[in-house]
Amino acid sequence: MSRPGVKSVLIVVPHVQAGERLLDILPALESDMRVQVMISTPETGYRWSGINEYVRRLEGLVIPWHQAVSTRFDLVLAACHWGLVELDSPILLMPHGVGSLGSRIGHDGDVDRHNLHRDHLMLGDNVIPTVLALATDNERDVVGETCAEALPGAVVAGDPSFDRMLAGRPYRDAYREALGAAPDQRVVVASSTWSKYSLFGADPTIFARLVEELPRPEYLVVAVLHPFVWHAYSRRQVLAWLARAREAGLVVLPPEEGWRAALAVADVVVGDLGSVPQYAVGLGVPTLMSTDSLAGVRPGSPADLVSRIAAPLHLDRPLAPQVSRAEPPADVEREQVVRTITGRPGRALSILRGACYALLGLDQPSHEVPVSPASLPEPIV
CATH class of the missing domain: 3.40.50 (Rossmann fold)
Structure with a gap:
């Protein structure tokens, strides 16, 4: 050696x-x-x-x-x-x-x-x-x-x-540019975890509906799917399922990275019982949580708390009015969620x-290691 x-x-x-x-x-x-x-x-x-x-x-x-x-x-x-x-x-x-x-x-x-x-x-x-x-x-x-x-x-x-999401906040403009957001567009991050109660599990057309119902000049929709969704079905299959939405303007992030940068610049987050909406509320982002996902939420858990703070997302109703009405959490609510994070x-x-x-069994190096900001997102093309 x-x-x-x-x-x-x-x-x-x-x-x-x-x-x-x-x-x-x-x-x-x-x-x-x-x-x-x-x-x-x-x-x-x-x-x-x-x-x-x-x-x-x-x-x-x-x-x-x-x-x-x-x-x-x-x-x-x-x-x-x-x-x-x-x-x-x-x-x-x-x-x-x-x-x-x-x-x-x-x-x-x-x-x-x-x-x-x-x-x-x-x-x-x-x-x-x-x-x-x-x-x-x-x-x-x-x-x-x-x-x-x-x-x-x-x-x-x-x-x-x-901590990396918070460190990325000053790089908002760079993140938005990497996502392809125009200066006046609002970024809507649509996140789905895995399970039949997830956003994608409850409504496989949710991403297509979002890009079709939200006016393109005003909104950019970014899809974040849990890695288990990609690995259970394959990249080819997931992209095939999302083809209609991608043709209409959906930005799809890979399973490895990009979602944290997207959260750092999100104007609205649409999600379920997964981790992403919890982080979103902790960052103070207006968040909607699918009511269908509540059946899979453990009482007293962090997602249970988020469900009482985030606006309910009803999948059987038009999406645009629900997204446009989303409000950021109150400071006391955001701090509650941060304490669970x-x-x-x-x-x-x-x-x-x-x-x-x-x-x-080693002494730490004398130099500090700064917190790295979330990496630049690299959408799937």
Whole structure:
């Protein structure tokens, strides 16, 4: 080896949203000459279509999962619990969406289930993550109730993705230009998560309806679909389904990136029970939430709170009047939602960096790592 003694870091990428969240913090580590980063995708028994291609595009050292499980790393970074029980290394686990609690009712219909239960965090008597990065102090309280064994390793770190959106606010003009928005156009971001209760699941024509009902000179409609939608059906199929809407002017963002920049410049967001409308309300953007998605919302969850703040979107009614009437949340409402997103606004990267270096047993570099603004959107052409 050319660099003996270098600390090894593995990032676990079971799906795009986990990979993108890990990329939010990777710049805080990978330039350190004492550290080498590797990437692997767990063999969970279900692999999303396109994950291998996505991982290759990261241009890092990709190792097969059987090698990852037989190697002792100095640090494992993960934003999903898939495969972690197979690894024998210090693990830092963070959420890949808004917080760790989640908002959707589980597949078994249990309305009390969330991602901080002990069956997600423990294997037998052992806590799986060495460090459990949480978004808010409330989540730490929940861990104390549902899995007290994980509490010593719990760190409230905030939300690095939200911090990047806030850091992107000064680049509004550049983001709008990249999206193709004319100076006087209002940007409407239409976001769909996955599940039958999602915006796209409830009304597959929703994107075509938006571009056809909203006057083109006044509005630019931008589509953001959850990566699982793309991977479950393929890029070719999704674009085929959206062909009519694209011909009418719909801007479609890829599953990897662009949605955060779009949110930073959105004039209105139309969405469902997914993370994007939660971030939108936290940013103070006028937001409509599909009433059809409420059937999949876990009571007491962040999406439940957003449903009581955002204007209801009725899919069986004309869309233009609903969009035109959307109002920004009141300051007190926005602050309520922000508290469900982050308990350490603007500090997530520095907190997570400190936790990583503590696990590596290294002193942190003296230079600060600034929060990078959300990347420029690159619409699919």
